Amino acid sequence: MFEQTPLFQALIAHSQKNPISMHVPGHKNGSLLNEAGWDYFKRISELDVTELTGLDDLHDAESCIKEAQDLTARLYGADRSYFLVGGSTAGNLAMILAAFRRGDHVMVQRNCHKSVLNGLELAGIRPVFLGPEIHEKGGFALGITLSTVERAMEQYPDVKGLIVTSPNYYGMSRDLTDVVAYMHHHQLPVIADEAHGAHYAADGFPLSVLAMGADAVVQSAHKTLPAMTMGAYLHVGKGSLLQQRKIEHALQSIQSSSPSYPIMASLDLSRSYLAQLDKSDIEEIIKQSNDLKQHLTQRGFLVIEPPIGYEADHLKITIQAKREYSGYEMQAAFENHGLYPELADSLNVLFVLPLGVSHETMRWKAAIDKAAAELNSREYRQKRNKYAPFPEVSSLFCSYDDMWSKETRKLELKQAEGRIAAEMVIPYPPGIPLMAKGERITKEMIDSFYKLQQNSARFQGSAGSEIGVFTEEGEQQ
Numbered sequence: 001m002f003e004q005t006p007l008f009q010a011l012i013a014h015s016q017k018n019p020i021s022m023h024v025p026g027h028k029n030g031s032l033l034n035e036a037g038w039d040y041f042k043r044i045s046e047l048d049v050t051e052l053t054g055l056d057d058l059h060d061a062e063s064c065i066k067e068a069q070d071l072t073a074r075l076y077g078a079d080r081s082y083f084l085v086g087g088s089t090a091g092n093l094a095m096i097l098a099a100f101r102r103g104d105h106v107m108v109q110r111n112c113h114k115s116v117l118n119g120l121e122l123a124g125i126r127p128v129f130l131g132p133e134i135h136e137k138g139g140f141a142l143g144i145t146l147s148t149v150e151r152a153m154e155q156y157p158d159v160k161g162l163i164v165t166s167p168n169y170y171g172m173s174r175d176l177t178d179v180v181a182y183m184h185h186h187q188l189p190v191i192a193d194e195a196h197g198a199h200y201a202a203d204g205f206p207l208s209v210l211a212m213g214a215d216a217v218v219q220s221a222h223k224t225l226p227a228m229t230m231g232a233y234l235h236v237g238k239g240s241l242l243q244q245r246k247i248e249h250a251l252q253s254i255q256s257s258s259p260s261y262p263i264m265a266s267l268d269l270s271r272s273y274l275a276q277l278d279k280s281d282i283e284e285i286i287k288q289s290n291d292l293k294q295h296l297t298q299r300g301f302l303v304i305e306p307p308i309g310y311e312a313d314h315l316k317i318t319i320q321a322k323r324e325y326s327g328y329e330m331q332a333a334f335e336n337h338g339l340y341p342e343l344a345d346s347l348n349v350l351f352v353l354p355l356g357v358s359h360e361t362m363r364w365k366a367a368i369d370k371a372a373a374e375l376n377s378r379e380y381r382q383k384r385n386k387y388a389p390f391p392e393v394s395s396l397f398c399s400y401d402d403m404w405s406k407e408t409r410k411l412e413l414k415q416a417e418g419r420i421a422a423e424m425v426i427p428y429p430p431g432i433p434l435m436a437k438g439e440r441i442t443k444e445m446i447d448s449f450y451k452l453q454q455n456s457a458r459f460q461g462s463a464g465s466e467i468g469v470f471t472e473e474g475e476q477q
């Protein structure tokens with residue numbers, strides 16, 4: 001059953017008819033392309049079509065797209081699954097719009113992706129931020145605990161739900177069954193940004209938040225499955241507190257009315273690929289991960305493991321240099337030898353391994369050996385901390401709706417302590433805002449920004465060292 005790929009096969013069948021295109025898109029089944037891109041785009045363009053007879057419609061799926069989505073739901077144990085062509089970003093926006101109403105107080109894990117904060121603003125939600133635990137050695141945020149959720153409920157008894165992020169970017173997660181059960185006891189929904197867990201349906205990997213009882217979960221298939229970039233899934237849990245009509249209305253509002261058929265076909269193919277991995281395949285994938293960890297350790301790197309109570313994803317390997325180099329320096333050394341990590345931060349480098357046995361493991365190891373030799377030739381430097389810890393429970397100084405009427409001005413960040421941020425400042429990757437719009441700027445945030453900037457971190461928001469803040473009474477713009 002799961003080997004079937006109904007959407008992909010429908011596209012192939014259509015292409016084999018040698019159809020004459022008198023419809024969009026303008027490349028006309030790949031017959032009209034810039035010569036420079038012909039070799040790369042010709043074949044994929046043959047599948048890049050529109051809602052033609054027999055090819056269904058993502059926004060009113062009845063045939064091959066519906067069949068592909070139904071197979072996906074069955075594999076993941078969902079009540080319904082939807083294909084996303086705008087990444088987990090589209091799914092996060094849709095879940096928030098479908099689950100909550102303007103003005104609602106909603107608990108939100110503070111180390112969320114920027115798309116969650118954008119969704120809160122679009123929906124007019126009043127977030128109650130929950131501070132995550134921090135990995136002692138890695139210096140990065142982990143997950144939330146039941147005690148934090150309970151404390152937030154005591155302070156904000158009118159909350160309407162919870163938004164969690166699990167696993168974190170580094171592939172570490174904890175069991176949230178107790179949190180979901182607590183929320184459901186109060187008849188409140190839990191929605192999850194599980195962007196990095198699309199492969200968690202396979203045995204041998206951590207449990208999905210969907211399996212823990214979440215009402216809706218978004219997964220970026222393109223991150224760990226062999227799907228095209230921007231391909232993602234939105235799963236609705238069985239017995240979900242969310243309404244189907246609201247989810248589908250939100251998806252139609254957020255997603256393109258001209259969805260990419262190659263992206264959707266890659267989602268169909270990726271689901272089939274995942275479903276056909278057997279026990280021996282998973283064992284070989286795990287063995288490959290453990291072998292690379294051992295090699296990294298032998299070359300002088302420290303592999304960061306999850307703390308007690310957390311589980312690690314076998315496809316994620318986070319390392320530090322024992323000789324006190326920053327993650328950015330390590331990243332540069334690896335890239336000098338052709339190996340491109342997923343991300344670097346002040347302390348760590350993150351590798352994302354394939355969900356399959358690679359034939360390039362010798363190239364991996366050769367690049368690691370050369371990078372290790374380069375790093376070992378440098379002088380000692382002191383490590384730099386990354387983030388200040390988040391408060392356990394916090395909120396914005398006013399609602400997003402009220403922010404629209406407030407004036408803003410630019411300040412040097414070093415002069416902005418105590419002011420209210422009028423924009424997000426986001427180290428990217430991982431895309432978790434260091435400062436969120438509407439938060440009060442602290443000395444710890446400022447110090448973290450300059451440490452990251454000093455280490456050549458990339459930012460979205462904050463031009464240079466300036467930040468937009470809301471003006472105060474009597475202050476000129």
